[in-house]
Amino acid sequence: MFRTALRNVLAHKGRLLMTALAIMLGTAFVAGTMVFSDTLGQAMKNSYSKSYSDIAVQVTDYSAGSGARTSQKGERASSRLDDATVRQIAALPGADRTQGVVSGFTAVADHKGKLIGEAWTARGANYAPDASGKDSRYPMADGRGPQKSGEIALDRSTADKGGYKVGDTVRIAANGPALNTTLTGIFTTDDPQVGSGGTLTLLDTASAQKMMLTPGQFSSITVSAKPGTSEDALLGEITAKLPGGNHFTTETGQQLTDEQSKMISDSTSAMKTMLLVFAAISLFVGIFIIANTFTMLIAQRTKELALLRAVGASRRQVTESVLVEALLIGAIASIAGVVAGIGIGAGMQALVGSLNSGMPTGPLVISPAALLVAPAVGIVVTVLSAVLPAVRASRIAPVAAMSGGDQPATQKSLLIRNIIGSVVAGGGLALVAMGAATGSSAGRLPVGFGAALALIGIFVLLPLLSRPVIALVGPLLSGLAGTPGKLARLNAVRNPRRTAATAAALTIGLTLVSALTVLGASVGGAVDKAVTSSMKADFDVSTASRTDLSPEVVAQIAKAPGISASSPLTNTYWNFDGTGRSVSGIDAGSVDQLLQPVMTSGSTAALAKGQILVSGEVAKEANLSVGSTVKVSTLGTGDDTGNGGGNGSTAIGSMTVGGVFEPNQMLSPVLMSNADIAKHDPAANVHDVLVKGHDGPTGALQQSIKDATDSNPVIEVKTKQDMRDEFNKIITFALNMMYGLLAMSVLVAVLGVINTLAMSVFERKREIGMLRAIGLDRGGIKRMVRLESVVISLFGATIGVLLGCFVAWAVNGTLESSISGLTTLVPYGKMLLFLALAGLVGLVAAMWPARRASKLDILDSIKTD
Structure with a gap:
């Protein structure tokens, strides 16, 4: 029977070609996905492993430059990283070289004033030379490092993209006004973000602190260990010396490397999972093709199989012969699929590299899993797809050798199929409807399970549906x-x-x-x-990085010619009856020109009276309506949980609800006037400025706003x-x-x-x-x-x-x-x-x-x- 199966495979090469091709494509997708994700993951790990090679311990202040306000955090000079902290750590017995690091958002404009690269990958840092006058982190390929205000250095890639050379004037910006600076140097770096297409701008330490943080503040401190001092020992010494404050994080260089590797592994794992899901879909589709092919082959070989039964072959032998055919086809196609998958993996790597020239790269990683799992999946899928046709083949009676043609399905089998299909599809559709009726995430599981059941049930019912649908x-x-x-x-x-x-x-x-x-x-x-x-409003003005707009920029926008009304859209976080809620602020005098929230009760005129507007969700949750009063207080140090209280919180008093509006993504659940917010939080965040023009959203007004901000590359007028x-x-x-x-x-x-x-x-x-x-x-x-x-x-x-x-x-x-x-x-x-x-x-x-x-x-x- 094995020889018979082998002969059948060789005898029907043309008929099985498409089936083999379907198996090969599905297997190739699986193998290619595994090769590509393994290669990319290894390349990114190799790239990021260079970031902490010279660091024994790093102290990080994650609140530095985050936009958090002094009034909310109750921040003291002793609760931040500064020169005094650097000197304290440098004096420790196990510390060798200690360096304060400034890091934050800094954008670079090209000669046309447009942003180079993406805003979320634009960074700035401080150039901190040692006794030799150089910073070993950033070796200069041309020129020198920045030494005073108004000087910068750029990484080689950014300088090339902008067409800059040493001595040129370069326009940079953070969240404040744009600045004209002189390019004094071009450096090389193995920084993975720069290698992935980001921009890095170096300033002298004082200028970097002023632009990205606050004067005298560092975002982190890096420390190398003296010979004989372990990273863990140095970590203990540093932790004991840190100033007060719970927003510092101390980690060893190995911990930083491990965390980075885990992050890369998790991200590539998610990508691999997504790709494998689509590969599974392809294989699932292939199941129908394979099963269909074997069903048709068996129908065409009715006489042949019946004669085998007539000369003594058992049902088991007939079944095994069909399964052996499937095994041979699956093995050959899957092996070819693995070879093609390696090519697909290389092609995907080349495609990603062409779309992002800075993406880390390296040699192809062909893991044993890719060589074993992918063909195993292809073979198993093929054999399982052939099981039902094989069983059907074994049931062909020897007397069928006397006649040819397809053996039609009995009415009983079709009836049973339709009943099963109706039950499964009906149950699946009912589950889907039940999950959808919940209106919440709790319904996702029944919807997903029900959709799968409905799909299977409809597949079973397709023969029944085909006649009336096609008849139409x-x-x-x-x-x-x-x-x-x-x-x-x-x-x-x-x-x-x-x-x-x-x-x-x-x-x-x-x-x-x-x-x-x-x-x-x-x-x-x-x-x-x-x-x-x-x-x-006609325009929404914000930064490309979605960072805060500085008061200077807000003032520049308000002075642009052609504006009839403008207002910063501020944001803060206060306690209302003990519950922390996000608050949006707008100028009460221009609210009706700039916003049109859908009011279910009350009106926006209440803002001018010092009252607040709340969303429908807040009104329902807190049982509020027009005329209700709530007790309001600011948040204090450590009170970022939304539960009220906290050290240093300030009671504002009672405020009256003047209206309820339908929730929307542009506004926070609570809306107040900027004047009321400024009384207690003069440094509230400003992410957007809304602008109304005399003549509507004209191109002239858009350009007027850009000109008013000195053509700041970070500013977007939409x-x-x-x-x-x-x-x-x-x-x-x-x-x-x-x-x-x-x-x-x-x-x-x-x-x-x-x-x-x-x-x-x-x-x-x-x-x-x-x-x-x-x-x-x-x-x-x-x-x-x-x-x-x-x-x-x-x-x-x-x-x-x-x-x-x-x-x-x-x-x-x-x-x-x-x-x-x-x-x-x-x-x-x-x-x-x-x-x-x-x-x-x-x-x-x-x-x-x-x-x-x-x-x-x-x-x-x-x-x-």
């Missing part, structure tokens, strides 16, 4: 294509199981694609509405449409990435359609010969096969789109509590596009089978046994 397009096919169209419809419903198995592959892909699209549109619409619906486009860009990028990953499963589904049609043509050789003999020309045969493919593809796609929209609706139901104003938006244009693309897929997939069918010899086909 019967008149259209007959009207457009005449006899070939009618024959295509009949062929599509002739074997419902085969049609269902072929369509199921596309159903999976379209379910996921349409669900992602509806989710993207829904979330995008909700975020857009939440952020911009309450904005009446209209409501700009804000929408920014959010849509993020969602579009995520969706395109998902579409790209799903493309593999769609490709596997296309192979399934081609495979099914090709084998179907072989199976219907006699029928096609008879059609040719009675007058159907070659063009008619081609149209028949193509239309059959299009009908099957559209059937699978339609079911997938409907199911995807339903799943997206259910998922939206579980997100309502976390995304305000979320409603299900179906982009009908995209749904129709997906269906059109599915029809095109069917048309393309049918090209080779249709051409093959049209070239069959009439007499040879008629006499086919």
